Amino acid sequence: MSTKVPAGNVKLKRAYEPPAAEDGTRILIDRLWPRGISKERAAIDQWIKDISPSTALRKWFGHDPARWNEFRRRYAKEVQQNASLLGELRTLARKGPITLVYSAHDEVDNDAVELCLEQGDKWPCSGAADSLTPDKGAKIVTDFQQADTNKNGKLSKEEFQ
Numbered sequence: 025m026s027t028k029v030p031a032g033n034v035k036l037k038r039a040y041e042p043p044a045a046e047d048g049t050r051i052l053i054d055r056l057w058p059r060g061i062s063k064e065r066a067a068i069d070q071w072i073k074d075i076s077p078s079t080a081l082r083k084w085f086g087h088d089p090a091r092w093n094e095f096r097r098r099y100a101k102e103v104q105q106n107a108s109l110l111g112e113l114r115t116l117a118r119k120g121p122i123t124l125v126y127s128a129h130d131e132v133d134n135d136a137v138e139l140c141l142e143q144g145d146k147w148p149c150s151g152a153a154d155s156l157t158p159d160k161g162a163k164i165v166t167d168f169q170q171a172d173t174n175k176n177g178k179l180s181k182e183e184f185q
Contacts, residue, residue, distance in 0.1 A: 033117045036136050039127040043067035048121025051113070053136055055079060058127035068125060070116075075109045077135050078102055092133050099138055 033048070039058035043050060043066075052058075052068045055076040077085070077099050085095040103110070116122050128134035 028118075033121050034113075034140075035121075035123050036140060037123045037125055038131065039066055039125050046121065047123040049116055050123050050125050051116070052125045053139065054125075054127050055082065056127075061127075066125070072109055072112070075103070075106055075113070075139065082135075087128070087130060087133075089133065096138055099135060103139060 035047075037047065037050075039052070039054075039061050047067075049069045050067055052066070052071040053075050055073045055078075058066065076082075077095075081095065081098055081102065085091050113122070113124075124136055124139070126134060126136035128136065131137070
């Protein structure tokens with residue numbers, strides 16, 4: 025079995041957007057259930073809370089743009105500690121399309137986009153704003169491979185096969 029995820033098998037989508045057949049397996053990656061969304065409307069297949077920012081980090085950040093860069097640094101450390109969950113997501117994406125569902129109103133500066141961007145070449149994204157597509161901000165992630173860490177404790181941007 026190849027370790028490479030087929031191009032286009034992973035995308036990000038807000039929980040408030042309607043589910044679509046091409047979403048494949050829909051995985052909620054927020055710690056809290058999206059406000060005002062029923063289970064039926066969300067059509068979530070799996071909920072992986074522990075890949076999201078910790079409660080303490082989420083509350084500290086509070087979606088304050090001035091804290092974004094520090095949030096990114098801290099969240100990268102938390103993601104590193106959940107490498108097994110990244111592996112679980114990779115395995116699902118190898119089997120077919122997956123959609124990582126999030127509820128943040130900001131479609132560019134949020135933990136779901138950061139999760140994608142921190143993977144660098146593992147889950148290539150051309151950049152948050154640049155990678156938004158016309159279909160209401162869904163992001164296509166083309167390659168989803170193993171996470172690696174460098175000596176600084178940050179997720180590596182280098183390709184790892």
